[in-house]
Amino acid sequence: MPRSHDAIRDYITAHSLREPPALAVLRRDNETRPRFNMQFTPESAQLLQLLIKLMGARRGIEIGTFTGYSGLAIALALPEDGRLICCDVSADYTQIARRHWAAAGIADKIELRLGPARDTLDALIAAGGTGQFDFMLIDADKTGYDSYYERGLILLRAGGLIAIDNVLWGGAVADRSGGGVETEALRTLNDKIAGDDRVDVSMLALGDGLTLARKR
Amino acid sequence: MPFEPDAIHDYIVAHSVREPAALAAIYEETKTHPFGYMQIPPESAQFLQLLVRLSGARYCIELGTFTGYSALALALALPADGKLICCDISAKVTAVARQHAERAGVADKIAFRVGPALATLDAMIAAGEAGRFDFILVDADKANYESYYERGLTLLRAGGLIAIDNVLWNGTVADPADIDPSTETLRALNAKIAADQRVDISMLALGDGLTLARKR
Numbered sequence: 396m397p398r399s400h401d402a403i404r405d406y407i408t409a410h411s412l413r414e415p416p417a418l419a420v421l422r423r424d425n426e427t428r429p430r431f432n433m434q435f436t437p438e439s440a441q442l443l444q445l446l447i448k449l450m451g452a453r454r455g456i457e458i459g460t461f462t463g464y465s466g467l468a469i470a471l472a473l474p475e476d477g478r479l480i481c482c483d484v485s486a487d488y489t490q491i492a493r494r495h496w497a498a499a500g501i502a503d504k505i506e507l508r509l510g511p512a513r514d515t516l517d518a519l520i521a522a523g524g525t526g527q528f529d530f531m532l533i534d535a536d537k538t539g540y541d542s543y544y545e546r547g548l549i550l551l552r553a554g555g556l557i558a559i560d561n562v563l564w565g566g567a568v569a570d571r572s573g574g575g576v577e578t579e580a581l582r583t584l585n586d587k588i589a590g591d592d593r594v595d596v597s598m599l600a601l602g603d604g605l606t607l608a609r610k611r
Numbered sequence: 612m613p614f615e616p617d618a619i620h621d622y623i624v625a626h627s628v629r630e631p632a633a634l635a636a637i638y639e640e641t642k643t644h645p646f647g648y649m650q651i652p653p654e655s656a657q658f659l660q661l662l663v664r665l666s667g668a669r670y671c672i673e674l675g676t677f678t679g680y681s682a683l684a685l686a687l688a689l690p691a692d693g694k695l696i697c698c699d700i701s702a703k704v705t706a707v708a709r710q711h712a713e714r715a716g717v718a719d720k721i722a723f724r725v726g727p728a729l730a731t732l733d734a735m736i737a738a739g740e741a742g743r744f745d746f747i748l749v750d751a752d753k754a755n756y757e758s759y760y761e762r763g764l765t766l767l768r769a770g771g772l773i774a775i776d777n778v779l780w781n782g783t784v785a786d787p788a789d790i791d792p793s794t795e796t797l798r799a800l801n802a803k804i805a806a807d808q809r810v811d812i813s814m815l816a817l818g819d820g821l822t823l824a825r826k827r
Contacts, residue, residue, distance in 0.1 A: 442815070451770075569618045569619050598623045
């Protein structure tokens, strides 16, 4: 019986990953970048696409755009009239994202908001966005996760979905012996969501750990 | 056996599994059954519940009822007017499943069909039920998996979901040296689904491997 994690992961990739050319180009472009490990994994992106289609989601928010991989994946899964608000603090990284979105022909589905995501979310709430969104992807600075999650629950409609990436943080969350502020922030959020009756949850060992929280 | 390291698996279960008492009772009771290992793990069942809720599924089919763990999980996730057709070859295990569903107060959502599932599905197709179902769970005899998948695609509406359990078969599918008939059958189905343009897919290392295939 093969218990090799790599062999099984390779098998899964070979038998399920269908990365569209536009996403493959973006990923290869990223591979030379110093912070390449920040990119959303293709398998996670594909599951998110499936969930978006399954829900018939139209309006989404992404926290943490980086060079645009997950934003592009989400936009490709959204219907023609679907809209995605992408939040990031970096003009440099998101400039790369914009280029790839334009090349893929989905730039009109995405609205990029530069600046601290908390401010962007608060502005959306102030502008009457409460309960108006179908899903949110959180994949940004870990110490901000809890505030994104709370604002996400406000902005989502009942039945909407928050997907949270990196919840296993390379497995560090399960090692009680240590970890930095990011590990601690993720542990605290995981503990909170575990007992949060506002949501139905699932935590998957996909990519760096993906939590799905459906607003009740 | 989980595919991620034990410490990670334990962390995931501790931070996400919310098993209702009625489901825990089935799990405990079935543990001593000679085929108790066939039970779907709680984290997989909970993920399926999330998918049923996210997609707003109402008409569902389960192939392989066994002692009713997943049947009860699905029935609990369905709305009050939801219906689940449960197929199993064994009257004995179906009686156990029925008893648990009655005790949990959801028996009116479930129609138990005892007999070869292929005959049950063919009868449904002959009765004009093609394209009527929202969700199908395949978790039965591996030899017939491909036939279940094909009939499932016929019975699903566009946008409906087939979830297939045990697709990693304890990791053996990734071991070329393993030529057990069940392993070969699963390998062939995995290869077919990988290239099947009728569906959007995701393959997860959840439980014994779970493939999600959404009919286009």
